[in-house]
Amino acid sequence: MIVALYPGTGSAELKLRRNTVKVSWDDNPKRRSPHEPRIVKHGKQPITAGTGYKIQQFSLSSGRVSSMQKYAKALVGLWLGLFGPSVGAARAGFSKALVGLWLGLFGPSVGAARAIGEELAVLFHDNKALAQYCSLPILRDCADQKRDKPRPVLPPSGMPTLAVTNFNVVCSVLGGFITLFGLVSYLFKEKFYLSEALISLLAGVVFSPPAANFVRPLEYANGDKLALEQITLAFSRLVLGVQLVLAGVQLPSRYLKREWKPLSLLLGPIMTTMWICSSMLIWAMVPNLPFLHALAVGACVTPTDPVLSNSIVKGKFADKNVPKELQKIIIAESGANDGLGYPFLFLALYLIKYTGEGGIGQTGGAGKAMGLWFYETWAYTIILSVVYGAVVGWTANQLLHWAEERKFVDRESFLVFAIALALFILGTCGMIGSDDVLACFIAGNAFTWDDWFRLETLDDSLQPTIDMLLNLSVFMWYGATCPWASFLDNNVIPLYRLIFLGILILAFRRLPIVFAMHKFIHQIDEKRQAVFVGFFGPIGVSAIFYLYIGREFLHQLSTGDVERPDAEALAETFDVVVWFLVICSIVVHGISIPLGKLGFYLPRTISQALDSTRESEIEDIEEPRSFQIRRRNRNRREQNRSGDISAPHGAVLNRGTVIPAIKEDTAPSSGRSTVVGRDIGTIRFTADSISRVG
Structure with missing residues (x-):
């Protein structure tokens, strides 16, 4: 039950099951200064309520007061959405109960009080915010009225001073989520x-305004949707730059130069076909x-996302099922094609x-459009960013070599050097208006052209840790900013067509062309791997990045x-279609591996349980042949082109010396390891050390 107090003079009486609430107010500017504190009276006890509405009387009568007495000396005020920069409070002394009346009177905020055990809730609100929450006639009547913004007033003495600010709420929510997720991350x-x-x-959906309302992106942008777009674009740029x-x-060393043929196929005909297929499906x-x-x-949805690609090239599943060379080509493709989305867009x-x-x-017509596309998009945006990234990456490598040889740099600065390089390129490329995303990827590869930095930081976990923090933060932000309501209510496409479009995009955007050309890419050895690479071309951060580049x-x-009417219609299409396809990709690609393993393991587990003759328990079940992506019993020797040599168990090295290896199942994030049998591992030889890897 809600009583809304708004400017003017009047009174209201609200009958509940146990109590009757009588409220009268007077907001006549001739009688009282607009910024003078209002006085609320309950019986003979005055209550300073802050600089909100001029409440003259607040009384509560009841034939049964015992339900309130058991909450004596207890703070039972529950507040709803303490958004504003200031909060007022009132203290009522009926039945020795302390009832907090939280008045959120500043900005788009809501304050409320509720007596536990009673059906009582009093809503205090300023007119501007009432317009956003109008659900009752009494609220709609006062939505258009305006008043001066009141000055903040400190709560009465004896009350705790709370600072429920946006910064504190965001830190609490983000830190709490990452902490809880870390406990079960492995x-x-x-x-x-x-x-x-x-x-x-x-998690972002749970904390978003339609749900728990802890994360409020539009309020952080002061209610300006254009500012919110700029925040989301900048956040996406930051994550992409560091990731790339x-x-x-x-x-590995000189990878782009050595593997230019398969990369040219992936970034040329395959990426162009992905663009055309996606556009045709959307148009249809x-x-x-x-x-x-x-x-x-x-x-916008053509580039594959490097952030989501990490889930299939890192971790336990990738180590067991995805060959190393296939992992590298997926990383290289997802990094390069993110920056190459500019020409298509x-x-x-x-x-x-x-x-x-x-x-x-x-x-100028179409001629001017094509001229701008060639010299501004290709020459200035793409080619300049490649040159700039290569120069900055090589220069950074030489400077770090020089400082390391003279012992000028400590270990912490050495490890964070690549991340600082990403921030520098994002800022400088952003200022000159070039393709900062592509420049970051080229700079990263040029920075480790001699493989020195990669080998030096191979066993350190700082970079993966920063990577994880950025990933968790950006996708939580996406969950809170996604226009969920527009999927149901828009002028672009009905929901059933939108769902069907998501299925078609995931099935035909990439899979057919990769399957048709996989024989020309030597990293893809068989059809099973072609299906895997074709299906796992996720749509994620890069799509949101290009979405807001297009809207800008x-x-x-x-x-x-x-x-322009066509620009307005296209902007709405961007929002609805691109956001929905991103959500579809995150969900489908996020659950594909567990569902696939469940589909293959479940029948086998049931048959083993029903087999009464089988007494021995299998501790580690090998993936069925139909699920494995890596070839079984590959006899050929895998040569790691970064300078590492992989040798099978029992290989004879150095004049007959037999070096066995035991495979370890290691959790990348926790550092724990367990031996899972006499599976064959590999021995990696580098110039400085010999290390055993699973």
């Missing part, structure tokens, strides 16, 4: 094979969508700008204060 990631992106996305520098560092499924608009939307955007709606307010471009097409 179980979720290495036993259940669930991706941390899916888990953090679900680390991806470049992970690749979204009603009344121009083909140029479909090309722009398809460009801006080809469509330039054509829309100069030819859409008759090129309103623009001159569309905002510039407005004529004066009027936005």
